[in-house]
Amino acid sequence: MLQATIKDNPSSFLIGLSNLELKLDCNHLPRRIEESFWIMKYNIDILTLNQEKVEETIITNAPYWDTFERFYRNETGSTPKPWYNYYTPLSFFIDNKHIEFSSFSYRAGIDLLLDKNNVAKNTYTFSVFSEHVSNLHYLQAEYDKLHNNSTPYNLIFVQDGDYLDMYIDSVRSSNYIFTYVRGTKEMAKEIENFVRREPYDPSKILWPRHANGTSDYDDQTILDHKTGNAYLTLHDSTIRTEPDSSSDIVADIKKDDVVTILEKNNSITINDIQSNWLKVKTDTNQTGWVFGGDISLNDATSREEQERYEAEHAELLKVAQQYQEKLEQERKAEEEQKAIEQKAQALRDEEERLRQEAMDKLIDFDVFLYVTGGMLVFIILLIVVILILKSKKKNRKSK
Incomplete structure (x- = not known):
C-alpha cells in the first residue's frame, strides 16, 4: 500500500x-x-x-x-x-x-x-x-x-x-x-x-437555472453563457453568418451538439427568452452566430479540448513510462551492484577464512617448535647430566 x-x-x-x-x-x-x-x-x-x-x-x-x-x-x-x-x-x-x-x-x-x-x-x-x-x-x-x-x-x-x-x-x-x-x-x-x-x-448568491434557462426561484427564462466555454445545444437550430435571424445560414446543428462560445453580442429577449447572440464554433470547425436560447446551460468539452487533453495525457503517459523504464534500469543496476558487492564480500570472507586458517596453522607450528625445542634442551641437559655423572664415577674408580 x-x-x-x-x-x-x-x-x-x-x-x-x-x-x-x-x-x-x-x-x-x-x-x-x-x-x-x-x-x-x-x-x-x-x-x-x-x-x-x-x-x-x-x-x-x-x-x-x-x-x-x-x-x-x-x-x-x-x-x-x-x-x-x-x-x-x-x-x-x-x-x-x-x-x-x-x-x-x-x-x-x-x-x-x-x-x-x-x-x-x-x-x-x-x-x-x-x-x-x-x-x-x-x-x-x-x-x-x-x-x-x-x-x-x-x-x-x-x-x-x-x-x-x-x-x-x-x-x-x-x-x-x-x-x-x-x-x-x-x-x-x-x-x-x-x-x-x-x-x-x-x-x-448565484440563483441556479435549469438547462433551458428556467428557474425554481423566478418566472424568467434566462440563458447566460460564459465566453470560452463549451455547451450542449438545447435543440436543433442553425448557425448564421451574422447575429441576425435573417442572415445566411452557415450550418445546421442538432440537439446535444457541442459548441464553444467565442463571442457574445448584447443581451436581447426573443420569444420571452433572455439571452445573447453567440458566436460559436462547432466540433466540425464551423463558425457562425446562433441565438443563446438555442444553446443549453449544460456544460460540455469540445473535441479540440478533448484532443488536447488526450495529447497532454499521452505525453504524460510517455514520460511516466520513460520514468518507469529508468526506475527499472536503476533497480536492475542496484541488483547487479548488490550482487557484485555480495560476491566481493564472499571473496573477502574467504580471504579472511584462509588467513585465519594460515594463522591457526602457524600457531600450531610455533607450538610444535616450542615443544620440540623444549624437549631438545631437556635431552641435551639430560645427556650432559649423564656425562657428568659418568665422569664423576670414572674419577672415583681411578682413585
Missing part, C-alpha cells in the same frame, strides 16, 4: 499500488464542472423562507442539527451556542482524479479517488476505487450510502444546467442520493451567514 496526498489538500489515502496506473480512457471534464463549488440544493431553498421554515427545512434534510446541542455537550462537556451558530452548507468539488465532500461541525467528510470517467451528453459516470474518511466514528451521516458501497463502484452525476443529481451505480430513483447546485465558496459563506443570522449579502 502507498499513502498519497492530494495537492493543496491535507487529506491522504491508502492506495494499492496496482491502482496507480495512468490511463487514456478518461474524458476531460468540462472546465465549469471542475471550477464550480457544488452546494446541496436545500441550502438555496432556505434563502426564500422565513426563520421558522429555515430551521424546519434544515433539520428535515440534515437531522444531525436536531440533536447537535446534546451531542456537543457530550463531546466537549460545555454548553454550546444555539445550533445555527455552527452551521455550514454541505458541498463538494470535483476533478478528473477525486471528489471531496465537506462535512458539518464535529463530523467527518469523505474523499473519493476516481479511476476513470465516462461522459455521455449531460451524464458523468465515475469509477470510484478508493475512499478516505478521517474518522469513521464521526462520518457525516449523509455519506453513509457512499461509504457502505464496496469499491470499485460507479458514481453518476446528471447535469441539468446549474443542477447536478447524484446516483450510485445507475440512474433510477432508488439509487438517488442528493441534488447539488452550482455555486462558489463566497456563496457558501453567505448561506452560512444567513443561517447563523449574521449579515448576509444576497448579491453573492
Whole structure:
C-alpha cells in the first residue's frame, strides 16, 4: 500500500499500488464542472423562507442539527451556542482524479479517488476505487450510502444546467442520493451567514437555472453563457453568418451538439427568452452566430479540448513510462551492484577464512617448535647430566 496526498489538500489515502496506473480512457471534464463549488440544493431553498421554515427545512434534510446541542455537550462537556451558530452548507468539488465532500461541525467528510470517467451528453459516470474518511466514528451521516458501497463502484452525476443529481451505480430513483447546485465558496459563506443570522449579502448568491434557462426561484427564462466555454445545444437550430435571424445560414446543428462560445453580442429577449447572440464554433470547425436560447446551460468539452487533453495525457503517459523504464534500469543496476558487492564480500570472507586458517596453522607450528625445542634442551641437559655423572664415577674408580 502507498499513502498519497492530494495537492493543496491535507487529506491522504491508502492506495494499492496496482491502482496507480495512468490511463487514456478518461474524458476531460468540462472546465465549469471542475471550477464550480457544488452546494446541496436545500441550502438555496432556505434563502426564500422565513426563520421558522429555515430551521424546519434544515433539520428535515440534515437531522444531525436536531440533536447537535446534546451531542456537543457530550463531546466537549460545555454548553454550546444555539445550533445555527455552527452551521455550514454541505458541498463538494470535483476533478478528473477525486471528489471531496465537506462535512458539518464535529463530523467527518469523505474523499473519493476516481479511476476513470465516462461522459455521455449531460451524464458523468465515475469509477470510484478508493475512499478516505478521517474518522469513521464521526462520518457525516449523509455519506453513509457512499461509504457502505464496496469499491470499485460507479458514481453518476446528471447535469441539468446549474443542477447536478447524484446516483450510485445507475440512474433510477432508488439509487438517488442528493441534488447539488452550482455555486462558489463566497456563496457558501453567505448561506452560512444567513443561517447563523449574521449579515448576509444576497448579491453573492448565484440563483441556479435549469438547462433551458428556467428557474425554481423566478418566472424568467434566462440563458447566460460564459465566453470560452463549451455547451450542449438545447435543440436543433442553425448557425448564421451574422447575429441576425435573417442572415445566411452557415450550418445546421442538432440537439446535444457541442459548441464553444467565442463571442457574445448584447443581451436581447426573443420569444420571452433572455439571452445573447453567440458566436460559436462547432466540433466540425464551423463558425457562425446562433441565438443563446438555442444553446443549453449544460456544460460540455469540445473535441479540440478533448484532443488536447488526450495529447497532454499521452505525453504524460510517455514520460511516466520513460520514468518507469529508468526506475527499472536503476533497480536492475542496484541488483547487479548488490550482487557484485555480495560476491566481493564472499571473496573477502574467504580471504579472511584462509588467513585465519594460515594463522591457526602457524600457531600450531610455533607450538610444535616450542615443544620440540623444549624437549631438545631437556635431552641435551639430560645427556650432559649423564656425562657428568659418568665422569664423576670414572674419577672415583681411578682413585
